[in-house]
Amino acid sequence: MSAATLSVQDLSWSPGRGAGTLLRSTSFALEAGRVLGIVGPNGAGKTTLLRLLYRFHRPTTGTVRVDGDDIWALSARSVAQRIAAVLQEQPSDFALTVGEIVALGRTPHRRGFGGSTGSHDKDVIDDALDRLDLHGLGDRHLGTLSGGERQRVMVARALAQEPQLLILDEPTNHLDIRHQLEVLDLIRNLPLTIVTSLHDLNLAAGVCDDVLLIQSGQTAGFGPPDQVLSEAAVSDAFQVMARREQLSRSNTDHLTFHLQKQGTHT
Numbered sequence: 001m002s003a004a005t006l007s008v009q010d011l012s013w014s015p016g017r018g019a020g021t022l023l024r025s026t027s028f029a030l031e032a033g034r035v036l037g038i039v040g041p042n043g044a045g046k047t048t049l050l051r052l053l054y055r056f057h058r059p060t061t062g063t064v065r066v067d068g069d070d071i072w073a074l075s076a077r078s079v080a081q082r083i084a085a086v087l088q089e090q091p092s093d094f095a096l097t098v099g100e101i102v103a104l105g106r107t108p109h110r111r112g113f114g115g116s117t118g119s120h121d122k123d124v125i126d127d128a129l130d131r132l133d134l135h136g137l138g139d140r141h142l143g144t145l146s147g148g149e150r151q152r153v154m155v156a157r158a159l160a161q162e163p164q165l166l167i168l169d170e171p172t173n174h175l176d177i178r179h180q181l182e183v184l185d186l187i188r189n190l191p192l193t194i195v196t197s198l199h200d201l202n203l204a205a206g207v208c209d210d211v212l213l214i215q216s217g218q219t220a221g222f223g224p225p226d227q228v229l230s231e232a233a234v235s236d237a238f239q240v241m242a243r244r245e246q247l248s249r250s251n252t253d254h255l256t257f258h259l260q261k262q263g264t265h266t
């Protein structure tokens with residue numbers, strides 16, 4: 001596994017036909033191996049940005065560069081060899097087994113259709129199954145798995161793709177607390193560049209090197225979590241009253257959130 005740099009410059013996107021601009025003039029740079037969290041309220045444009053990063057949407061303006069290469073100047077196959085995405089939509093390949101789905105991650109590296117699984121492919125697939133603790137489930141059909149198990153299968157498939165940049169849209173959805181922590185721990189320790197959207201700001205602060213806060217399609221902050229996720233910025237973006245408190249036992253900062261009620265502001 002190796003990591004790539006990611007450079008996003010002046011990125012905007014509109015679906016066209018008179019629709020508004022859903023992402024405006026977004027720029028940031030990520031060094032190889034960094035973990036970036038995309039945070040912001042519902043409808044802010046997080047998924048839209050991720051779709052631009054894995055070359056699903058073509059930018060209206062601006063560029064996405066991976067190791068200096070504009071992803072729209074590369075073939076789709078070449079992009080699939082460098083970038084893997086774990087999406088919110090659950091797959092519908094219910095009849096396939098876990099092992100078969102994870103093996104699909106090798107597709108961009110194969111020549112022609114139906115290429116046989118070489119020993120390197122097998123090692124990569126086994127490693128991905130191991131990392132996500134899925135070995136016991138290799139022969140199970142996807143349709144028989146719980147939502148959390150399916151989510152882990154999709155992360156394993158993305159790892160089997162051996163990407164340099166891994167994009168994850170809400171990877172902790174469907175996961176219980178233990179599996180949330182396990183997936184985030186895995187993410188933190190992978191030698192890849194990672195961009196992940198996360199709703200839980202405290203989890204994002206714990207796992208990400210940098211955070212991009214989006215509000216109505218615009219960047220409201222980019223940088224280390226403790227700088228970007230200030231009480232004022234979070235309160236403004238999410239329309240709540242956010243307080244940063246220190247947990248005495250672990251000596252770490254923790255954000256708490258309260259609905260603003262008239263006359264109860266402090």
Ligand SMILES: Nc1ncnc2c1ncn2[C@@H]1O[C@H](COP(=O)(O)OP(=O)(O)OP(=O)(O)O)[C@@H](O)[C@H]1O
Nearest residue numbers: 015019022040041042043044045046047048049197
């Ligand atoms: N193809 C599209 N055409 C029109 N509107 C769209 C399209 N894609 C997204 N939108 C709208 O753009 C806004 C941003 O959507 P997006 O999914 O990026 O938000 P998000 O920050 O990921 O939200 P959530 O936290 O709810 O998942 C939403 O209002 C959504 O309805």
